[in-house]
Amino acid sequence: MADMTDPGKRTDRRIVRSRTALRQALLTLMADKPFTTISITEIVELADYNRGTFYSNYESKEALLDEIIADLIDKLLLSFRVPYEKEEFFRVDQLRAHSVKLFEHIYEHAAVYTVFLKSDMLMALREKMFTAIKTILKEELVYTAKTDIDEELLRIYSIHALLGLVFHWVESGYKHSPAYMQEQLVKIINYHPTTAKTSIKR
Structure with missing residues (x-):
């Protein structure tokens, strides 16, 4: 036939x-x-x-690499948007661990992230991840509370902190489960210490 x-x-x-x-x-x-x-x-x-x-x-091996990174970041952004994509107002203080899907995405593609972690292209990946997250934070989440904090600096600080946590987890060989990382991220976001005891001997 x-x-x-x-x-x-x-x-x-x-x-x-x-x-x-x-x-x-x-x-x-x-x-x-x-x-x-x-x-x-x-x-x-x-x-x-x-x-x-x-x-x-x-056209080149660089174009092949760019496609790999672009596909990874597209999936990263899909997972990043999950907590707020269906909300008109996103309450960060009411964020629930189960709605955070970022670490599930990282774990699902653990083999690829691990390759980049040990590669000379790690900084290229981190920079593109940073730029992509910064762009959607600026375009999709508008702060409503009045503050004298520079929003650009706040975004930069937050993204570096998030990516630092993500890559620390990758470096650890995914020591903790995605669920644990999601829970810890929510606790960290809502942790606002006002004092700390020093251990300096006087």
């Missing part, structure tokens, strides 16, 4: 298959050596494709 499958869909599946293989090959190589030393020949050989297939999908 003749194959009646839509030729376009067959082509699409082939493209998806080849891109998936090339992306996985690059990540596998990045786990063992710096991105800057990886060649396109190594990528296509590991993916079991030829250079023609590579160049029909990407």
Whole structure:
């Protein structure tokens, strides 16, 4: 019987298959050596494709890396938005741990984040994560309380604190569960100490 499958869909599946293989090959190589030393020949050989297939999908290995990072950040932002995406007003002080999905996203893609953690491309990933989160905070969450705190500085402080916590967790080898990290994040957000006892000997 003749194959009646839509030729376009067959082509699409082939493209998806080849891109998936090339992306996985690059990540596998990045786990063992710096991105800057990886060649396109190594990528296509590991993916079991030829250079023609590579160049029909990407103009460079940097473009392939950019696609990996962009896809990761798209998923990151989807998880970040969950607590407030259906709310007109978002009460940070009423945030519940179960609505925080960021750590679930990180854990779901733990292998990829771990590769970047040990890679020379870690800073590139962190910078793009920072920029993406900063953009949606500025565009999607408008502070309603009156304050003399500089909102730009507040966003920068908050994002660096969040990413610091995330990458500390990745560095620990995911020592705690996503649920534990979600609970701790909510507690940290709502923790406002006013005094601290010093241990300095006088």
